[in-house]
Amino acid sequence: MNAEQATAIVTGAGAGIGRAIALRLSQEGYLVIVADRAEDPAAETVAQIQSAGGAARAEILDITNPAATQALIDGAKGLRVLVNNAGIFDVIAFDNLTADDFRRMYEINTVAMFTLCQQASRVLPEGGRIINLASRAAFGARNYAHYVASKAGVAGMTKAMSLELAARQITVNAVAPGVIETDMLKARPEGLEGMRVQQPSGRLGSPEHIAHAVAFLADPRAEYVTGQVLIVDGGRSVGGTAAF
Numbered sequence: 001m002n003a004e005q006a007t008a009i010v011t012g013a014g015a016g017i018g019r020a021i022a023l024r025l026s027q028e029g030y031l032v033i034v035a036d037r038a039e040d041p042a043a044e045t046v047a048q049i050q051s052a053g054g055a056a057r058a059e060i061l062d063i064t065n066p067a068a069t070q071a072l073i074d075g076a077k078g079l080r081v082l083v084n085n086a087g088i089f090d091v092i093a094f095d096n097l098t099a100d101d102f103r104r105m106y107e108i109n110t111v112a113m114f115t116l117c118q119q120a121s122r123v124l125p126e127g128g129r130i131i132n133l134a135s136r137a138a139f140g141a142r143n144y145a146h147y148v149a150s151k152a153g154v155a156g157m158t159k160a161m162s163l164e165l166a167a168r169q170i171t172v173n174a175v176a177p178g179v180i181e182t183d184m185l186k187a188r189p190e191g192l193e194g195m196r197v198q199q200p201s202g203r204l205g206s207p208e209h210i211a212h213a214v215a216f217l218a219d220p221r222a223e224y225v226t227g228q229v230l231i232v233d234g235g236r237s238v239g240g241t242a243a244f
């Protein structure tokens with residue numbers, strides 16, 4: 001890090017994967033802006049970072065509000081890393097999906113990500129990092145076509161952006177988690193064992209596995225890695241299916 005502490009923004013950092021990423025980037029020396037829509041979870045993440053000796057502050061916002069995200073970027077002095085982790089997920093059979101379901105999923109998972117990337121790209125210095133959270137589900141999965149489509153959009157946009165920002169030495173990559181044991185997943189205990197036995201390793205991933213991948217892509221030594229979608233799923237996708 002430079003003498004002036006570099007800043008990293010992590011959206012959706014109030015819990016789960018986002019919290020793990022925020023904690024890991026703090027360990028790497030970043031001042032972490034914990035961006036979330038919920039005040040108490042964000043404050044808890046900040047408290048965990050500070051208790052470990054790191055620097056962090058919370059920003060509470062709706063990422064679908066461009067004015068709010070612009071204010072977030074404007075207030076991030078020394079910004080060097082943007083991690084677009086915030087997103088939503090729900091299970092709806094294809095026959096029951098509505099256009100409103102699609103619009104809501106895209107607005108949060110894809111359009112908000114695009115807006116933040118564009119706003120951040122205008123202030124990121126040479127060597128800046130944009131890291132988006134895609135999903136292994138982008139390969140296709142049952143009962144959430146809208147989510148699959150939104151995350152496929154994240155992967156495609158990541159590749160396109162990387163080409164346009166490469167001349168400024170800004171890398172743009174994505175991490176695509178497989179089945180990660182978060183509170184959201186634990187809320188569906190009936191499916192946990194079935195998911196576990198399908199894993200080559202016989203175990204599910206942890207938020208820390210994703211945080212390690214993000215930290216690698218954020219590292220200055222990863223300067224020649226861009227436009228990539230790093231799948232972190234314990235080898236599950238090697239079998240050619242992403243269905244949970």
